[in-house]
Amino acid sequence: MSTTEQPAIERASIDVDIACVGFGPATGGFLTTLSRKLMNDDGTPAIESKVMPGMPLQVICYERADDIGFGVSGVVTRARGIRGSFPELDPAQIPMAAPVLSEKVVYLLDPIGASRRSLALRIGDKFLRSLNRTLKVAHDAVELPYTPEFLHKKDGLVLSIGQFNQWVGTQLMSSGTVQVWPGTPVGEALIDDGKVLGVRLLDQGVDRSGAPETGFTPGMDIRAALTVIGDGPVGAVGRDIDRRIGTPPGNEVREWAVGMKFVIEMRPDIDLAPGTVVHTFGFPEPEIFGFFYVHPGNVASVGIFVPSWFDCPTRTAYRYLQHYIQHPYLWRYLEGGTQRSWGAKSLQESGKRGEPFLAGDGYARIGESSGSTNVLTGSGVDEAWTTGVQLAEGVLELLQAGKPFTRENLAQAYEARRRASWVEKEARVAEKSRDGFQRGVVTGMMGMALTAFSNGRLSLGIHPSKPCEKLATPADFYRGKLMPEEIEAIRRESDMHGSSLHDALMDRCGWPPIPHDGTLLVSHQDVLLMGGKVQAPAGYADHVIFQDIEVCGRCGNRLCVEMCSGQAITRSLEGAPNFDREKCVFCGACMWNCPETVGGQPNLQFKAGAGGLHSAEN
Template sequence: MSLNAEGVEREELEVDVLVVGAGASGLACAIHLKRLLTAAGKGEATLLVLEKAEEVGYHVLSGAVMDPKGMQELFPDWRERGCPVESPVTFDCVEYLQANGKKRRFAGALVPPPLRNHGNSIVSLFRVTRWLKDQAEALGIDVYPGFAGASVNYDGRRVTGVETRDAGIDRHRHQKPTFQPGMNVRAKVTVFAEGTRGSLAKGLIAKLALDLGKNHQLYETGIKEIWRIPEARARELQGSVIHTLGAPLGTSGYGGGWIYGLAENRLSLGYVVGLDHPDVKLDPHALFTQWKQHPAVAGLLAGGEILRYGAKTIPGGGYFSMPKLYGDGFVLVGDTAGFVNMARLKGIHLALKSGMLAAEALAEALLKDDTSERVLASYAARFEASWARTELYGVRNFRQAFQSGFFTGLVDAGLQQITGGRGLVARRTARADHATRWPLAEARLVKPAFDGKLALDKLTDVYHSGAVHEEDQPAHLVVRDPDLCVTRCTVEYGNPCQHFCPAAVYEWPHQDAEQARKAGGVVINFSNCVHCKTCDVADPYQIIEWTVPEGGGGPKYIDM
C-alpha cells in the first residue's frame, strides 16, 4: 500500500535501469552491469539507484562476518582498493550457555563445519556499503539517497518502474505548505534490492504469485549492539568469532547469539530468534537482554559502554522459500529474494553474487532491447548454474527442520552434512511464522530486569539506533483492521505486538475493551521504528502493514 496523495501531477524520470535499494546486492548489480555495458559499447545506458535512507548505509545491518567469495568476484583487488575490514577471523568457537550461568566451549575440530570462519573477515556492513557506493559513483552511476519507493507501477503484469514517496503530508493526510509530490521513475527494467521483507517486493510477489509452489519464507529477528570495552580485553578478542547456543532460549525455539571482536576496542554482539517461536509473548529484545546478562557475555562487557543498537529481520527459509526471481521488466536480488544461508549465518557474499548474476541477465536483455520475462529468465538459469545455488541447495532443509522441534532440527542438520543437504526428508515444508502461535494461556516467556547499564530497555536502545522520523506525517505502520485488535487479539493472543517489536513502537495501555475502542486501539509510536519489519512478519492476523515513511526517515546504523 502507498501513503502518497492521490490525483497529484507528478514529474517523470526515464532511465534504462532502476535499482531500488543501495545495499550490497543493489550496488553490486549496478556496478557489474555498468562494467558489462561499457565493455559492450553501451556505457551511455542510464542506471539509477534509489535508497530510502537519508544516507547510503544508514539502513543496512548485519553481524557481520563476510565470506570473501562474492567480493572477490566483484573486485578481485578488493583489498588493494581499500574495502574496509574490521579484522580477519583469527579464532572461532561455539559456546553452549547453560541456565546455571556456566558454559561449554567447542573449538577447533569440534566447531560444526558451517560455523568455521577461518579465511573470512569481520566487517561493518555500513562501511562496506558506503565503500561500494563510492565505487559505483566512480563509474558514473547515480545513487540518490532519501528517495523511498512508495509503489510499483505496472502495465498489465509488466513492471514499468516505481513511484517515490511524497514529502510534506501531515498526520491527517493533508498536504502541508512544504508538500513535494514523489516522482514516477520509468525504467526498462527494475531491480528490487530492498532488503528483507521489502514493502514493494511484498506486494509484487503477492500480485504476480511469485511464491506459488514455494515454501513460506521463514524469518528471524536479529538484535545487535556495538560496545566499546576495556583495551586489554578488546585486544584479546579482536578477530574472534564466538557463536552461542542454549540460554536464554534453551530448546524452546530456533536462535542463538554472536560475539565478534572488532577493531578500535569494540565488540559486535547480537541475538537471533526465529519468529516461528510459538510463544505469543516472544520478545527478541528481552531475549537479547537476558543473553547479555549471562555471565559468559556479561563478563566480556564489564567496564564497557554501548555505542550503537539496531534490529532487522532475516529471511532464513532457504532455497525452497525463494520466490521466482524475475518477470516482465524486473528482477529480485539479495535479501529481497532470500539469498541467505542460515546454516552458516551468512548472506553478504550471496547478496553480492545475486546482484552480479542479475546484472549479467540485464546486460543481455538490454543489448537485445528486450527486458521481457522470457529473456530475463536467464537470471534464474545463471543462478541455478552458480556456486550460490550449490551452497543454498546444500542447506535447503536446514531452517525448516527446526519447526519439528529443536532436537529434531539439530539431528537433521547433522544428517544434512552427510546427505548433501537432504537430511531426514527430501523436501521439508514450512508453516508461516505468524501461523505458529500458541494461545495466550500457554505463554511462558518473561521479561528481564533492566538496570540501565548492561540491561537496557527498548527506548534506551532505540536512542542508540539514531532513529528519527518526521513526526507530522501519517504513521507508516498501518493496522488495517484496528477493531480486531480489541475484539479478538486481546483475548486470543494478548496483543503480541507490544512484545515482539524491538523498538517499543506498539503499546497497549488500555484497561478494558471499551477504553481501547475510545483510544483507537493500539498506540503506535511510529517515530521509534527501526525498520526491522518484525511486525509485518509476526502479527498473527497479518493486518499490520509496514510501508515506507517519508524518504530519509528511520535509523542511522553508523558503523553497524
C-alpha cells in the same frame, strides 16, 4: 497502468534506463559490476542511454534509509562473491572489517535458571556441568570441540554491513556512472499488464494518514526499462510485486527471525584478536542463537536471533539481548564496555523456499528478498552480493546485444546464471535444513546436521508452520512457571499502564532486572537514540497501519507491541495500538508476527516509509 490506488493528483515523472530499489549488499554487487562497464576509457559511453540518447546509461538507485551506511547485519561472511568483485581487496580499507581468524561454536548454559528448558535439556545441562573437567565447562558454557564444516567462514571476513555499504557506495560515487539516493523511499511498483514499468516514490508533505498538507509533493514516477528490486526481506516494493504479480506455486516465506545486535567497544584491557568469531546457542532461551564477532579497535558485534518458530507469545528481542550479553561467557569481555551502536532487522529464514519470481517483464529480484539466503550456513550477505553481480552480468549481456528486458531474456541472462551458480547449488542443499526446528531446538539441530552431512539429500520432512501458527498461549508457554490467573493479572496491569507485557512476565519468571548503567545496559527507549540514533523526517505518512481496528481490539496477543524492536508500537487502552514512526527501525517484524488477516493480508500493514536507524556501524 495500475498502481495500488488511482489518485487524481498529477505526478511528475522521469525516465531512466535502470531503477534500483534499496541499497544493500545485493544492489551493491549489481551496481559495482554494472558501473565498471558503462564508460569507455576515453570517457565516452560504452552503453548509450535509451532515455537520453548520446548520454551514458542512466542508472539510479533509491534507498529508504537516510544514508547508505544505515544497514544492519551481524556479519561474518565467507565473502566469496565480494572477493570475486574485489580480487585485490584489503580488508583494512573497510572500517571495522577483519579477516576471520578463529571460529568457535559455544553452548551456553543458563546461569540464572530463568530460561524455559525442556526436561531433556535440563538433564543434559546437569550432565554437562558434571563433566566439568573433561569438557572444560567454564563461564557456564561449553565450547564445542569442533565447528561443523557448514558453519565455517574460513577465509572470510567480519564486517559491519553499514561500513561495508558506505565503502561500496564511495567506490560507486567515485566512478561517477551511477547515482545512489538515500532518504528516498520507494512506495510501490508501476505495473501495467504484468509488466513492471518503474516505481513510484513516496508522497512527501503529507500528514500521518497520508493526506496532503502544506508542501505536498506527490511521489514521482520513475519509469525504467528495468527495475531492480533489492529492498530486503521486508521491503515494500518486493512484497507489492509478490502481491500483484504473484509468486511461484508453493513458494512462501514462512520462517523469519529478528536479528538484534549491539556494537560494543570493549574495555581497554580486553585483548581479543580482530576476526574472532563465536556462534552460540542455548541462552537466553534454547531457541535463541547468538553471535559475537570481534572487529579491529577492540570493538565487538554481539547479537541474537529470535526465530519465528520460537513459540514464545511475546517474542521480544531487546530484553533477551540484554540478558544475552550478560552471560558470563560473554560478560567477561563486555563488562565495562561502551555501547556504540544498536540495530535490528528481520531475516528471511525460508531461503529458497521463499523465492519469488526472480525476473519478469521489466524487473528482476536480487538479494535476501529473492530467497538467496542460505539457511543452513546462516549466510546472506555474500549470496545477496553474488545475485546482484549475476544480474549485472546478465543485464550487460542484454544491453550489449540490444535485447529488451523481457521475462524470457532476463530468465536466460540472469536466472540461468544464478541457477548454475554456487548460490543455487548450496541453497538447494540448505532448503530443508531447518525444518526440524518446528519440533524444538534439539530436533532442529539434529535436522541441520542431517541435512549438512547428507549434502541436502536427507531432511526431517517437517513442513514449516507460519509464524503465527507456532505461537503458544501465554498459559502454555509459562506452564510450570506462572499460573494462568497470574498471567491475566499481569496482562491487566500492563494494559492499564500501557507498559509491555513481556517485561512483567520475564520479571515474574525469574529474569533479574537489568542493571542499567547508562553506557552499555540502557533502557529500550535510550537504546533507540544512544545506539540506533533512530529518527524519521517529517512530512511522510505512517507506514504501519492497522487495517481493521476492531480486529486489533479482539487480538489477545498484541504480539506487534511485544516484539517491536523499537517500542514504536505501544499499547492503547482500546482499538489499535499506537504507532510512533519516529521510533521505527524498519525491522518489519510486526508484519510477519501479526496473527490476524483481513482480506488475505495481515491486519497490520507494513508499508514503505521514511527514516529509521542513523547508526552507520551496524
